[in-house]
Amino acid sequence: MQRRTALKNVAASMGAMVALPAWASNWNQKSIKKIGFLTIAEDEMLAEVVETFIPVTDTPGAKELNVHRFVQKMVAECYEPEVKKTLNDGLASLDKYSQQTFKKPFAAGTPPQRIHILEGLELSDDPSVRAFFPLVKNLTIQGYMNSEYVMTNLTHYEMIPGRFHGCVPIKEA
Template identity: 35%
Template sequence: MNNIINRRIAIQHLLTVAGAALLIPACYEPSKKASIQLINLNISGDLETLLATLVENILPTKNLPKAKSFNLHLFVLKMVDDCHNEQDQHDFMEGIRSFEKQARQHLGKSFAKGSADEQAAFVQEVNAGNMKADKLEEFYKMVKSHTIQGFLYSEYVMKDLKKYELVPGRYNGYAPVAS
């Protein structure tokens, strides 16, 4: 019961956002919720899939060891949900809708349904700042910076690749730079 009401509210909320009407396609179907619990962001399963696809395009981890452990898109959501202010969170939600809207305009389909090449090309354009849409830039910046943060601060990079030493046990202030 509660779920239904919440979904209705969510849909109404979507409708009140300027331009969001375009986002409600004829084929709209109620989707699953996001796979992690969020306090401030209202992320459906579809939006989560979209974000996961975008993040994988920004920084592909599928071929890396421990590919499944990265979950960078969930880290992005966690950080935006917990560590950003309300304005940023609002921009994030606006921006993710703008992103999908632009994708539909350019690819003729939902971003997540595009081919790998279509997705990559589209992300390239967004990355280059060639897509102008409401809060798209703000959204993309948040996604990319937390994707990079999540990657650099991952067990794979810090521990496996030894980019971080927990116990250096030394200090040399005149270490030669290898030429």
Template identity: 30%
Template structure:
């Protein structure tokens, strides 16, 4: 007789085989997201994560992924963007996966870094051409803008990638005017 533990083990094994069979080897190789998207689906979030890391890669300073830029962009799409701009970004991320599948048979996040860079270079050229022709903004120019804002307003971006100089500096109250000298004019 089959007990509950064996039934669940069999069900889990069957579901695991079915999900790998339907998703294919490329999807099984993708690492899981370590955050939960608010506005994007999982595929769009993975494409955003890979693209953000290519736009601002890890060097001697943290990259976009370490600065949590994909989460920032997702949150901006969910709470800040106007519906038309949110749709532009979402459809652009979906288009990245479609273009990657058409060219290489796998989603954008599963491509090799050189293939990802090639695709992003094409989008950059399309964005430049759209700007020169006074056409509506290309999704990639909007994506780069949000990635850049997200990175340089993050703690690692603001303190490690940029020179951090807290203004107005330290506060020293009750000091003689002679120690200060002349006052500043604006």
């Protein structure tokens, strides 16, 4: 490599490292209008939905492990665009159905009320709303079971299983 090119690359890298913290310092939840493709309110409602599926017990719940972010990322990056519409329609129907049934938003409901609302959406006549329940439920389970907490503390997953101990004495046969 040419010395001049190497010096330019080093200077550009140093400039980027100096500028990045100043550029990103004003980022926070309130300054970002959307999280993924959902609004902040929809993201919070999705967090309550995943928490309804896997609530806090002696282990953290799905909301605490940010499974709602996993669901959103999977829908945004791994599914067809129609599935985004299914998620958006399902969240809108969820709040509407909650207001009709219990006269309060979904997030304000008790756990049995939330379960009742989700089961009601599963029985809906609208196919896009009916598809919301299994989509979110399956992604919630997948995200929870693959979270760092569950993999390290509950299933005791090892990235590289087995060990090589080269200094172990061997008995002759």
